[in-house]
Amino acid sequence: MPQIDDLVLFTQVIEHASFSKVAELNKITKSVVSKRISKLENQLGVQLIYRTTRKLTLTEPGSILYHRSKDINQVAQSAFDAITGYNEALSGNIRVSVPTISGELLLAEALSDFCQKHPGLTVEMSMDNHFVDLVAQNYDLVIRTGYLEDSSLIARHIFNSRWVICASADYLEKHGVPETPKALHHHNCLGYTQQSTGPFDWLFVRNNTETYTLKVDGNFSSDNAVALRKATLANNGIAYLPTCLVFDDLKSGKLIEVLAEHSGKVVGIYAVYPYTKKPSKRIQALIEHIRERYITMKERF
Incomplete structure (x- = not known):
């Protein structure tokens, strides 16, 4: 199996376009660099670099390998950095x-x-x-x-934050409980304008996996979810809100979740x-x- 060090050496050769510079960088001889690249090619069973006296050119397999592995050294270093000095005092x-x-x-x-x-x-x-x-x-x-x-x-x-579709008990008693997402077309929906898709484009799921957007309608929208919660508590419509914002309201029964099996916003x-x-x-x-x-x-x- 190829060694990670040889893979790092290969990416350095491509980035510096020189065996000599990589040899100097790693404090080894040019011949060692060449032998390690040849060893990597033999282990993989493909030629990675076309070598001439003037330049180095990647083969197709070499190009694929380079683009897949060029960040390997940085990723490894970041992993080491993440725990180096972990117990140092923070200031x-x-x-x-x-x-x-x-x-x-x-x-x-x-x-x-x-x-x-x-x-x-x-x-x-x-x-x-x-x-x-x-x-x-x-x-x-x-x-x-x-x-x-x-x-x-x-x-x-x-x-991940799960969002819920909810309304007050009084609103649902007066207007009925929607049994399907399409039933929301008969309700006043409260829109959240911070959504990139639009305040009244609500996300749903079907067959437990497929998500889709349904456009609903309503007479009130806001860029503040707290304002939408207050409008919902005031019996003014149905809202799609972060669970964390209405968690206590749902527990106490002030708000009731609807269409739980259809809501797909995470x-x-x-x-x-x-x-x-x-x-x-x-x-x-x-x-x-x-x-x-x-x-x-x-x-x-």
């Missing part, structure tokens, strides 16, 4: 931006507990539902939900930070602390 200041709901329900306590656990460290938490510019606004870490498009940032998945919660080869230990530790706190309260999410 400094961390600026964090979090969503309003998560901040109020979980993260304010979690982050302040983190500061208590590490006396030499301070955290400045800002609550904002819009995605902030980490670099321009000087944030070290951002907690957000949904898909990350900016490739210059790193996103680590922390948890939103990923991510820790986002600027791209670096080696995130600071305090950022790594804080992300892990946040992840553990979500796990301990998974029933609410």
Whole structure:
């Protein structure tokens, strides 16, 4: 089986386009580099590089191998960095931006507990539902939900948040309980404008696996989920809300979940930070602390 070190050496040869430079970089001879590349080719049973006196050219198998393995050295180094000095004392200041709901329900306590656990460290938490510019606004870490498009940032998945369709008992008694998603066309649905698909494009699931979007209608929408919760509690319609926001209302019976077997909205919660080869230990530790706190309260999410 090929050795990882030989694979790393192969990627270096391609990146530097020179056996000599790679030999100098690794403090070995050029002939050793050549022999190890030849050994890798023999083990794989394919030629990886066309060698001439003027240049090195990748073969088709070589190109495939390079593009699949070019980050292997960085990934390995990041793994080692993640635990190197793990027990070192944490210090400094961390600026964090979090969503309003998560901040109020979980993260304010979690982050302040983190500061208590590490006396030499301070955290400045800002609550904002819009995605902030980490670099321009000087944030070290951002907690957000949904898909990350900016490739210059790193996103680590922390948890999944399940959303529920719910209404008050009084509303359902007056207007009836919808038995199918299409029945929502006969109800006043409350829209969440922070959805990228639109406030009244609700996500459902059929056959336990296939998701689809159904457009509903309503006379009220907001970019604030707390406002939608209040409108729902006031008997004004049916809303699609994060479980964590209405968990206590569902437990107490103030709100009732409907179409549970059809609701398909699950939103990923991510820790986002600027791209670096080696995130600071305090950022790594804080992300892990946040992840553990979500796990301990998974029933609410």
